[in-house]
Amino acid sequence: MEEVQEKVASLPRLGEPAPDFTAVTTHVTVKLEDFKGSWLVLFSHPADFTPVCTTEFLAFAEIYPELQKRGTELLGLSIDSLSSHIAWVRNIEEKTGVKIPFPIIADLDRSVSTAYGMVHPGQSKTETVRCVFIIDPNQIVRTILYYPLTTGRNMDEILRIIDALQTTDANKVATPANWRPGDKVVVPPPTTQEMAEERLKEKGYECVDWYLCKKKL
Amino acid sequence: MACISTDGTLTESGLKIFRAMSSGPVSPEEVARSTGLPMYRIRGGIRDLIPAGFVVQKGDKYQLTEKGAAMLKK
Numbered sequence: 001m002e003e004v005q006e007k008v009a010s011l012p013r014l015g016e017p018a019p020d021f022t023a024v025t026t027h028v029t030v031k032l033e034d035f036k037g038s039w040l041v042l043f044s045h046p047a048d049f050t051p052v053c054t055t056e057f058l059a060f061a062e063i064y065p066e067l068q069k070r071g072t073e074l075l076g077l078s079i080d081s082l083s084s085h086i087a088w089v090r091n092i093e094e095k096t097g098v099k100i101p102f103p104i105i106a107d108l109d110r111s112v113s114t115a116y117g118m119v120h121p122g123q124s125k126t127e128t129v130r131c132v133f134i135i136d137p138n139q140i141v142r143t144i145l146y147y148p149l150t151t152g153r154n155m156d157e158i159l160r161i162i163d164a165l166q167t168t169d170a171n172k173v174a175t176p177a178n179w180r181p182g183d184k185v186v187v188p189p190p191t192t193q194e195m196a197e198e199r200l201k202e203k204g205y206e207c208v209d210w211y212l213c214k215k216k217l
Numbered sequence: 218m219a220c221i222s223t224d225g226t227l228t229e230s231g232l233k234i235f236r237a238m239s240s241g242p243v244s245p246e247e248v249a250r251s252t253g254l255p256m257y258r259i260r261g262g263i264r265d266l267i268p269a270g271f272v273v274q275k276g277d278k279y280q281l282t283e284k285g286a287a288m289l290k291k
Contacts, residue, residue, distance in 0.1 A: 027219060027257075027261070028219035028261035028262055029265065030257050030260075033260075034256065034257040034260040034261055037256065038255075073256075073257060075257075103257070
């Protein structure tokens, strides 16, 4: 009997290269590599002309200038046609005055949504859930967020994560719970007993104990 | 093709890209800087324009062909 093997693509994981793609968008046909050198927020929405997605697009458009200041591009996606995307963004501009400044992938063949695990059949077999992939300038996946169909995303958190990742990369530190730019950062914990003893004697740190020390940048 | 409309004329962003490449070979970064367009738009646009014969690659840089220059004069 012939064995049937189904190829199961592995889903993106943090710290690994983002899955490559070529996709038709509302601006131009893009490849993932076109975004090399910039941070990229790749996000999916369930469908055009739906209420929660419309509030999210208005919110993404609002934070777009802040993303630009952080060297970050925005790329939307849904399993809708290019005509549907164009009609929707034109409708948003007509009804609200807000121009959608970022491209949107028309993923009708589901190639990108499959590679990124954006369809969760328990939520919907025909729509993508609300995914966010934050990809760094070297095209490594740095953050993955999944929201259900009924919950609109928090833009403030997306900006906060980008700030935290860029701060971590620039200073080799970590960021504590609810960290905001300007707050103290977490110093990497010592890795030997000797370093632990020395850490508590070092100046410039605010330590709870040897393993939890913060500092001002 | 994102730089050229269905009526055969340059789009607004296409015109910016063509102008940026009209006076000699330039890198995608230089085109992005002079046009204010994002890098993905420049890279995606150039990728369309090469097989259509409007742009030619010179090392790491790009410039308009005669066909591309003629399009700019339209």
